[in-house]
Amino acid sequence: MTGNQVLLQLNYWLIIMIMMMGFYVVLAHSNMIKKLIGLGIFQTSVYFLYVVPGKIIGGTAPIIASGYQVYSNPLPHVLILTAIVVGVATLALGLALVTRINEAYGTIEENDLYRPDEWRQ
């Protein structure tokens, strides 16, 4: 792959980078809040992945009027509005669970939670 091709698809390269950052945070961190932050970053990258191909350079909003021939696709934006709502709900539920875990265990470090004798019951 030549440098030129990479530049042409720069937005996709950036999206994949954000995606992998989020994924890495989820996998690597033991702190439950940080894991949720990672999950949020991961989901945000997917929002980009949808919205970016919907844009056509020089395209306008899809309203039929004289003098405009090229329209951008509005559907990805609508889909992602839904996905954002879902993401917010997931984050809220995740934070609520972490609060309860903190009350029950006194810690939000996943590594400190694991007690083999309790879990294997």
Added chain:
Amino acid sequence: MASITPHFPILCVVIPLFGALLCATIRNSRATWLLAVCSALCSFLCAVFLLMHANDRVVSYAIGGWQSPIGIEYRIDSFNAYVLCLISGIGCLSVLYAPSAISEVSSFNRPWFFSVMLLCMTGLMGMAATGDAFNLFVFMEIASLSSYVLIALGKQREALVAAYRYLIVGTMGATFYVIGIGFLYVSTGTLNIADLTVRIAPIKTTAPVLTGISFLIVGLSIKAAIFPLHAWLPNAYRFAPIPVSAFLSGTATKVALYILLRFIFSVLGVQFFLGTFGLYEVIVTFSLGAILFGSIVAIFQKNLRRMLAYSSIAQVGYITLGIALANENSLTGSLIYIVGHGLTKVGLFFVAGSLLARLGSDHIADLAGAGRRMPWTVGSFIFLSLNMLGIPGTIGFLGKWYIALAAAERGSWWLAVIIIMTSLLALIYMGRFIESAYFSSCSDEKIKSQANSIPWNMGLSLAILTGLCIWLGIDTAILTDKARAAALLLLGANL
């Protein structure tokens, strides 16, 4: 009546949704329970009606009057009508069973419990009914978010951690699914699954489509708890309230398998999936891994519910084995197995719940003598275990028989032998409980001191399930016909 029947595809999804809203406003524990049972039952009746009439044609329902592929379409054929019946039936029985088995849920929270249970059912029904790939994601998240809440309601504090871990893994799975759909949408410009099937045909081997499919399969495999992506399952089923474990074990993983089947067979075509994509060996290896790993780990469990959870992982292995073999018999077997294992595992969890409610424990060692204290309950456990083992005359046998037959047709006799041999592993782990329940020493005073009857609603739902398993095992034509029709539909789409 005639004017309402065309609306059954949407009604079977929105009845539980409105039931959930009403439950949230009524705030009386007994009234919400009745309402939840009624709305689940109505939804089940709609699904049964759809199944009876799905044989001859595909029912397409355009939401809001917007025709597909522009609008969202609900598409009912003989395959998903079959799945809809399974979900709503199990949902109905789980809600009926619930009130005496959720001592951990405070009376203040009970109306919310039924509300969330119905929401979870709405999500799963919607996943099965919809013909739109993105709408499917929304329903998947409705079902997942409500199941995280339900799992977190468990009595022990480990339930919270189990729910949190499921949330992280489950959201990853759902996001992978969305990434996959995104790639397919960019390549084809459609989200309607039937339209996608047509448009994807000429561009199947292009890089974006292959990437999308890979993401899609991994995401759905997480949701279906296919080995080795099963890690969230044992703790979630172990620490959730019993009706929730029962409901999720019978429906959540099965719906994910349904969607996987839809994409593999209807959209991509089996030749492409197993041939070009080269997944035959991979799926067979993972299936055998699931069967061996799940069964062997189940043997060493001390807790009845955790044992049942590991056995679920093993049983999903048989279903995916049937998918990999991919001919008429194997798919019929897999579909029978989806229903058979769904009903059986729900029944087994119901028994575990009754024992927990009456005897105060679900550890196998503490249940010594349970067979003499609660003969009917443990008796149905034995029957359901035989069902899972695949003794001739049960649904479990029917499913395994067709899968083994398909393996033999393909010339893989060794697979057929493995299917039969691994059933013996199930005999070991189910046998451990039965041994403890009947043959362990237990003083007579202890037996007499404890009440041995279970509440009527627990008894009723367990009796219905066991009766259903006996009936479907004897009158094999009912289930086989429906499963074969669905299998032919799946295979016919790519001829």
